[in-house]
Amino acid sequence: MPTPMTLPFFEHPDAAVVKSIYHSLGREGHQLLIVGGAVRDWIRGEPPKDLDLVTTATPDELERIFPKTVPVGKVFGVMIVVEGEKSFEVATLRTEGRYLDGRHPEKVVWGTIDQDVHRRDFTINSIYYDPFKGVVYDLVGGLADLKDGILRTVGEPRRRFDEDHLRVLRAYRFRAQTGFTFDHQLKGALKESLPLLADVTGERKREELSRLFAAPHRGQVIEEMVNEGVFKILLPQVDLDFKAYREWQSEQTVRMIGLFRWLTVLYRETGKSAVQTFGELLKLSRDEKKALDEALIFWQQPGILEQLSLAELTLKLWSPHFRTGLEQYLHEFAPTPEIQTKVDEARRLKNRWGARTPPPWMSAKDFPELTGAALGERLKNEYHEQIVSEAANREEFLKWKTKAPAK
Numbered sequence: 001m002p003t004p005m006t007l008p009f010f011e012h013p014d015a016a017v018v019k020s021i022y023h024s025l026g027r028e029g030h031q032l033l034i035v036g037g038a039v040r041d042w043i044r045g046e047p048p049k050d051l052d053l054v055t056t057a058t059p060d061e062l063e064r065i066f067p068k069t070v071p072v073g074k075v076f077g078v079m080i081v082v083e084g085e086k087s088f089e090v091a092t093l094r095t096e097g098r099y100l101d102g103r104h105p106e107k108v109v110w111g112t113i114d115q116d117v118h119r120r121d122f123t124i125n126s127i128y129y130d131p132f133k134g135v136v137y138d139l140v141g142g143l144a145d146l147k148d149g150i151l152r153t154v155g156e157p158r159r160r161f162d163e164d165h166l167r168v169l170r171a172y173r174f175r176a177q178t179g180f181t182f183d184h185q186l187k188g189a190l191k192e193s194l195p196l197l198a199d200v201t202g203e204r205k206r207e208e209l210s211r212l213f214a215a216p217h218r219g220q221v222i223e224e225m226v227n228e229g230v231f232k233i234l235l236p237q238v239d240l241d242f243k244a245y246r247e248w249q250s251e252q253t254v255r256m257i258g259l260f261r262w263l264t265v266l267y268r269e270t271g272k273s274a275v276q277t278f279g280e281l282l283k284l285s286r287d288e289k290k291a292l293d294e295a296l297i298f299w300q301q302p303g304i305l306e307q308l309s310l311a312e313l314t315l316k317l318w319s320p321h322f323r324t325g326l327e328q329y330l331h332e333f334a335p336t337p338e339i340q341t342k343v344d345e346a347r348r349l350k351n352r353w354g355a356r357t358p359p360p361w362m363s364a365k366d367f368p369e370l371t372g373a374a375l376g377e378r379l380k381n382e383y384h385e386q387i388v389s390e391a392a393n394r395e396e397f398l399k400w401k402t403k404a405p406a407k
Helices: 015-026 037-043 059-065 113-119 142-148 157-163 166-178 184-199 202-212 218-227 230-234 242-251 259-266 272-281 286-295 310-316 320-332 337-353 372-388 394-401
Strands: 032-035 052-055 069-073 078-083 086-092 094-096 108-110 127-130 135-138
Touching: 015 032, 015 052, 015 078, 015 086, 032 037, 037 127, 037 142, 059 069, 059 078, 059 086, 094 113, 135 142, 157 166, 157 184, 166 184, 166 202, 166 218, 166 230, 184 230, 202 218, 218 230, 272 286, 286 320, 310 337, 310 372, 320 337, 337 372, 372 394
Parallel strands: 052 086
Antiparallel strands: 032 052, 032 127, 069 078, 078 086, 094 108, 127 135
16 A cells, blocks of 8 residues: 655656656556665655666566667666666566575566565665655555664565675665664574675675765674674685774764775774785775775875975875875874974965876986986976976976075
8 A cells, every 4th residue: 555755856866857767657557666775765864876766667668668778687677768868777576586696586577566575675675656646655664664773674584685695794784874773583694694795796795895884873883793703704814903993983083984994994904915805805996906005005104294295295195095095094193283284285286286297397408417316316306396386387497496495
């Protein structure tokens, strides 16, 4: 039985496009609903990021109704519908057969809301919403669980976890996101199902961990995960330093978010090898590994901000990875007035030069008497002087050099 409810769908930037898809399907006798995180977040008074759309239309019917579609997962009932410059993933309501690999069902059969809901993970993510009729369909008690702050699976939790092993990690992530309490059945099933995480791919682990480490209630949940041995299964080769994390959490605000920034706290005392191991386990890209490596430089080289000259610090600010580590470091440790002044001046100089490092104005032709290492050292010093100068071109720089001491 549908429940009348008005949610702020029309405030969403994609509302007009969804309305077009809705009416195109409606003219053909089909229903389009929003389900999942968006409905959950609207009910909780939070703005959703993505809209998950489901329909009674089959993939073949979607291809017939819409001029442009992409069969991204047609065999599983998932299509991309392109409307103008926007594209939306639209899934057909369905039931699913057995899961043979801990991720994909062996078969799907097109169905109804009553059937589709029983393949979903948690009750709070299983509320369907028709924004144009102003009703929600709650068949598994999701509204009550949202009100009571309970995280519960749809049906028997062990079965849900056996179907998709990532759901074990998702349970912790949703708890960190909402602050909800696990119901008794779910809590017991989680402990029994932890070994399933060993089979989850690195890419899927990375995505869930990134969201978990950015969640507002992450502190308590991460401590629970450490105590329950979750990280020993997720990342068996990395020794998690939770003491450093707990000290950081107790002393700092929760403004700093993001997996990479948290890892500078969680793993910094294990050094560079832990970052490399972590990158391999989670299948991080080369850029992501470099970001972690450079973010740790402040703990691997204590006193680096004191050691760097103003020019050297300014040049390093063009590296986004260095900036990530610097932001984390300054937030965690209150810098001395001298260091803060130095950082502020380096930021000003970097902004003055623009998005890219400037080309050097001095070359070997300016120092014909020098060769080899002596020439290289002179050119480096000249470039550093250029970086901290206020000159706009070579001519101004040469004049500036006669008035300002080298820095």
